[in-house]
Each structure stands twice: as C-alpha cells, then as structure tokens.
Amino acid sequence: MAGTVWKVLVSEGDVVESGQDVIILESMKMEIPLSAEMDGKVSKIMTNEGDFVAEGDVLLELEGI
Amino acid sequence: MNDQWAKELQDRVQKIQAGGATKYHEKNAEQNKLFVRDRLELLLDPGTIRVEDGLFANCMEEGLPADGVVTVTGKMNGQTVCVMANDSTVKAGSWGSRTVEKIIRIQETAQKLKVPMLYLVDSAGARITDQLEMFPNRRGAGRIFYNQVKMSGMVPQVCILFGPSAAGGAYIPAFCDIVIMVDKNASMYLASPRMAEMVIGQKVTLEEMGGARMHCSVSGCGDVLAKNEEEAIEIARRYLSYFPANYKHKTSKIEAKSIQEGIRSIEEIVPDNQNVAFDMKEMIRAIIDDNSFFEMKELFAKEIITGFARIDGRAVGIIANQSKMKTGSLFVDSADKSARFITLCDAFNIPLIFLSDIPGFMIGTQVERSGIIRHGAKMIAAMSEATVPKISIIVRKAYGAGLYAMAGPAFEPDCCLALPTAKIAVMGPEAAVNAVYSNKIAQLEESERNEFIQQKREEYQEDINLYRLASELIIDGIIAPERLRDELKERLELYESKEMIFSERKHPVYPV
Numbered sequence: 303m304a305g306t307v308w309k310v311l312v313s314e315g316d317v318v319e320s321g322q323d324v325i326i327l328e329s330m331k332m333e334i335p336l337s338a339e340m341d342g343k344v345s346k347i348m349t350n351e352g353d354f355v356a357e358g359d360v361l362l363e364l365e366g367i
Numbered sequence: 368m369n370d371q372w373a374k375e376l377q378d379r380v381q382k383i384q385a386g387g388a389t390k391y392h393e394k395n396a397e398q399n400k401l402f403v404r405d406r407l408e409l410l411l412d413p414g415t416i417r418v419e420d421g422l423f424a425n426c427m428e429e430g431l432p433a434d435g436v437v438t439v440t441g442k443m444n445g446q447t448v449c450v451m452a453n454d455s456t457v458k459a460g461s462w463g464s465r466t467v468e469k470i471i472r473i474q475e476t477a478q479k480l481k482v483p484m485l486y487l488v489d490s491a492g493a494r495i496t497d498q499l500e501m502f503p504n505r506r507g508a509g510r511i512f513y514n515q516v517k518m519s520g521m522v523p524q525v526c527i528l529f530g531p532s533a534a535g536g537a538y539i540p541a542f543c544d545i546v547i548m549v550d551k552n553a554s555m556y557l558a559s560p561r562m563a564e565m566v567i568g569q570k571v572t573l574e575e576m577g578g579a580r581m582h583c584s585v586s587g588c589g590d591v592l593a594k595n596e597e598e599a600i601e602i603a604r605r606y607l608s609y610f611p612a613n614y615k616h617k618t619s620k621i622e623a624k625s626i627q628e629g630i631r632s633i634e635e636i637v638p639d640n641q642n643v644a645f646d647m648k649e650m651i652r653a654i655i656d657d658n659s660f661f662e663m664k665e666l667f668a669k670e671i672i673t674g675f676a677r678i679d680g681r682a683v684g685i686i687a688n689q690s691k692m693k694t695g696s697l698f699v700d701s702a703d704k705s706a707r708f709i710t711l712c713d714a715f716n717i718p719l720i721f722l723s724d725i726p727g728f729m730i731g732t733q734v735e736r737s738g739i740i741r742h743g744a745k746m747i748a749a750m751s752e753a754t755v756p757k758i759s760i761i762v763r764k765a766y767g768a769g770l771y772a773m774a775g776p777a778f779e780p781d782c783c784l785a786l787p788t789a790k791i792a793v794m795g796p797e798a799a800v801n802a803v804y805s806n807k808i809a810q811l812e813e814s815e816r817n818e819f820i821q822q823k824r825e826e827y828q829e830d831i832n833l834y835r836l837a838s839e840l841i842i843d844g845i846i847a848p849e850r851l852r853d854e855l856k857e858r859l860e861l862y863e864s865k866e867m868i869f870s871e872r873k874h875p876v877y878p879v
Contacts, residue, residue, distance in 0.1 A: 330694040331795045333643060
C-alpha cells in the first residue's frame with residue numbers, strides 16, 4: 303500500500319530467510335513490516351528510508367541461493 | 368404392466384442417467400472432475416428422499432440426455448433444497464431450450480417452496496445453433512438471471528463452479544450469495560482468451576483471464592477457493608449450515624462449544640501500542656465456538672475479515688479489521704466486501720458483530736481515483752440499513768469515518784462497547800496535533816517544538832479518554848477483554864426478539 307519507507311532492515315548481499323522482515327513501511331500512522339517471500343540473498347535495494355512508495359513498486363530484489 | 372414397456376422405460380432411464388459418451392466421462396476423470404450425478408450424491412444427504420423432474424428432456428434427440436442439466440429437489444443437512452447441475456459430458460454442459468426451461472422451473476420450485484437454490488455450474492454456455500429457442504424469448508436464458516435477482520434475499524442462492532461459466536452464463540455466479548470455485552478447473556469470463564484475441568487483440572491464458580484463484584483473490588467474483596470438487600461440495604454444505612431456509616426464519620441454534628483449546632487470551636493478543644499490527648483472526652478465535660469460523664473472501668481485500676461463526680451455538684456474522692494487512696484501513700475492495708457481507712447477513716437474519724481496529728479509510732490519490740468515497744458509501748449504507756442485532760465492539764482504534772463504517776454509535780447498533788485498549792477519535796493524536804497546530808508548530812523555535820507537540824498530544828489523549836466517552840454515554844460500556852465472549856453470548860440471546868423497519872419507502876437509491 304502507499305506509504306513511506308520507515309526502515310530498511312537489510313543491506314545488499316545479506317542472506318535472508320523466507321518470512322524474515324526486510325523493510326518496514328509507515329502508513330496511516332501504522333508500521334507495516336514487509337517480509338521476504340523466499341530464502342535468498344538481497345541482490346538490490348531500490349529504495350531509501352523516507353521515500354514515498356506506492357502499491358506495486360519494487361523495493362528490493364532477492365536472488366535464490 | 369406389459370413387460371416390454373417396463374423394460375423400455377428402464378432402459379431409457381438408465382441410458383439418460385449415464386449422461387454423455389464415454390470419451391467425455393474419461394476426459395472429466397482426467398481433469399479430476401466428477402460426473403454430475405456423483406456430485407449430487409456428495410451434495411445431498413445420503414439415503415434421503417429426492418425427486419428429479421425433466422429427466423426425459425429432449426429424449427427424442429440422440430446424444431442429449433436430460434438436455435445436459437439435472438434438476439432435483441432433495442435434502443441437505445436435513446433441509447429441503449433445490450439444485451440445478453450442468454452435465455459437462457453432454458455437449459460440454461451447454462444450454463439448449465429445454466436446459467434453460469428446466470433451470471427456470473427448478474428456480475420457480477425453490478421460490479414456491481421457499482428453500483435454498485444451488486447452482487452446480489460446469490457449462491460452455493449457450494448452444495449457438497439453438498439460439499432462437501433459448502436466448503431472446505420470455506423464457507429464454509435471460510429469465511434465469513431475472514429469477515435469481517428476484518430470489519436474492521428470499522432464499523439462499525449458492526453457486527459451486529466446477530468448470531467454465533462463460534459469457535452470459537457467468538452471471539449465474541454473479542447473482543448468487545456465494546461462489547465456491549474449484550482451483551484449476553473453474554473459470555468465469557465474459558469472453559474466452561480466444562475471443563479476446565480475435566476481438567481486442569489481447570493474448571492471455573485462461574487462468575489470467577478468469578481462473579478460480581484470480582477471481583477469489585483479485586476480482587472478488589469468487590468467495591471461496593476449493594482444492595478439489597469434494598472439498599467444494601463440503602464447503603457448500605458447511606456454508607448452508609449457517610443459514611435458515613429463507614428470509615422468514617432464523618438459523619437454528621446448535622449445541623454450544625467452548626473456544627479453541629490453548630488459544631491466548633485477548634489481553635495477550637491485542638498490543639497496547641496502536642502502531643503495531645496484530646492478527647485479528649486470533650482474536651476472533653478467542654471469542655467464537657471452537658472450529659466454527661467460515662470465512663468469506665479470505666483471499667480478497669484481506670484488510671477486512673468477513674465470516675460466519677457460532678457463539679454459544681448461535682450463528683453470527685463477523686466483520687473485523689485486520690491491522691496485519693494494509694494497516695486494516697478500508698480500501699475500495701474491502702468496503703465492497705463488507706457491504707456485500709453485511710447485506711447477506713441482514714437478508715437472512717444473522718446478527719452482526721463488528722470488531723474495530725481501524726485507522727480510517729485509506730487516503731491518497733490512488734484510492735480517490737478509484738472512488739473510495741462512493742465505495743465507502745456502499746458499506747456505510749449497507750451497515751446503516753441492517754436491522755438484525757448489530758453489536759459494535761471497539762477493540763483498539765476507531766478513527767474517522769472508520770468508526771462510522773464499523774457501526775459506530777450514530778448508526779444505531781444495539782450497543783457500542785469498548786475494550787480498555789479502545790481509542791475513538793476523528794484521527795490519531797499525531798495526525799490531530801499536526802492538523803490543528805501546524806502553523807503554530809512552524810513558528811516555534813526548533814528547541815521548543817518537541818515539548819509543545821508532546822504537551823498537545825497528551826491533552827488530546829485526555830480529550831479522547833475512554834472513561835470520558837463512557838461518561839458522556841457515547842459508548843454503552845467498557846468491558847474487560849476476558850468478559851467479551853460472555854457479554855456477546857448474553858447480548859445475542861437478549862437481542863433475539865429485535866424487530867424493526869429501517870425506513871419507509873420503495874427502496875433506497877443505492878450508492879454504487
């Protein structure tokens with residue numbers, strides 16, 4: 303959903319597990335944790351803390367390992 | 368009777384009951400599809416009475432047994448029901464004139480008996496070669512939909528979609544109260560991918576165009592996604608167990624069960640910090656009878672939860688904000704989803720329970736452009752008009768028009784009760800202080816700002832203090848979380864005799 307990127311919890315190159323929170327958005331005065339949908343390595347982060355993002359935007363790319 | 372006649376009758380019946388050619392039965396089996404009469408065996412109570420009309424429809428023609436549709440009246444969960452079921456082994460379940468006439472007649476029977484009507488759909492659509500006989504006339508296919516609209520709210524109408532439901536046929540599910548779709552096999556579309564490519568040049572797969580999963584999660588045309596046919600039939604049986612036979616009756620109370628064993632207490636489930644999400648489904652399980660939740664549109668607009676349950680054996684409809692999904696704010700789809708569910712419960716005398724934890728209606732250009740205001744109006748209209756017992760529970764936040772949509776005090780709920788974690792306000796403290804004092808804050812020195820904001824937020828908190836709201840009789844009571852289930856049990860029992868007429872008129876001008 304539309305909101306602001308509050309915290310980016312991972313860095314490029316990090317290995318994450320499916321279900322692990324990677325980014326927290328802030329919208330409607332609520333925290334919205336976004337979690338990885340698969341195990342993988344963070345290959346690219348395409349957003350900065352404070353950015354306004356909309357539904358459908360890609361914030362981060364994972365590559366399978 | 369003459370032996371030869373008896374033999375002829377028996378042979379003919381057997382042949383018709385066997386459906387279409389063997390190759391079509393084999394094709395069905397390959398797709399994990401059951402024969403229409405086997406579906407009916409699973410749907411109806413085993414070994415109970417049933418009658419079938421129109422078995423001999425189109426029997427003078429070769430290869431059109433029962434004209435591709437079985438229409439029966441029988442028993443389901445002990446309740447009389449009417450059923451029409453397409454036979455996909457007969458010309459892919461397509462409709463000829465007698466198919467349509469049979470469907471119309473079973474609908475008329477359901478209206479006369481005032482019993483639920485089930486549509487077991489698996490049909491390629493109209494037989495174009497027969498169009499003059501089955502399409503445009505007074506008792507052509509259009510009459511099926513006309514009847515459905517007439518029956519809507521009179522008797523429950525259930526659709527199980529086993530295969531395609533194409534073109535005009537796609538309106539059968541559209542006019543039902545619930546559409547259960549079998550994953551992979553069921554589909555619904557006005558034009559097939561082949562037609563879309565020919566007419567508008569679009570290339571898509573059938574699943575993208577009108578697959579079961581797409582409809583249950585994206586378009587909202589489907590309500591429940593079933594793994595296979597057996598599950599779909601079981602879901603239909605379970606769904607109807609929450610309903611009376613028609614709008615004149617109430618669902619029977621069944622034996623009460625206690626809550627699910629090992630579930631956490633509401634106090635543990637609901638975080639005090641309004642900014643942190645929690646799973647509202649867990650909270651629902653903490654107040655309802657064990658294993659009694661039947662969720663509608665589970666995969667669609669997940670920020671609102673809508674479903675049937677039993678509390679102390681009584682059927683209820685629950686509408687609850689899910690802060691875990693999109694903050695629990697109301698969006699275009701979630702407002703529609705709620706409006707429809709509320710209307711469904713109200714039509715069949717199922718009491719409504721609202722569990723609020725809502726930051727408000729979603730804001731921003733995206734939702735404004737999609738008409739969030741008119742979609743929100745649908746939900747507020749449906750909720751206002753509902754005359755069944757209406758219980759409003761403020762679990763946590765109820766901000767802005769969110770309070771209104773969730774049956775706030777102005778919308779004549781039978782009661783509006785708050786848990787101690789509740790916050791009722793036009794908006795949250797952060798946003799409110801900013802809205803009222805933004806000029807003042809901008810004028811202040813950097814060093815003074817934080818203190819000022821903090822002070823104003825505290826004043827605001829005091830202003831919306833729950834006991835103040837209770838003292839002003841805005842809410843009817845504050846209840847301890849561990850009392851909630853008992854409170855609901857008692858109120859549901861006491862409100863049973865509720866009877867009211869909402870308004871005098873022909874009908875409202877629906878906000879759509």
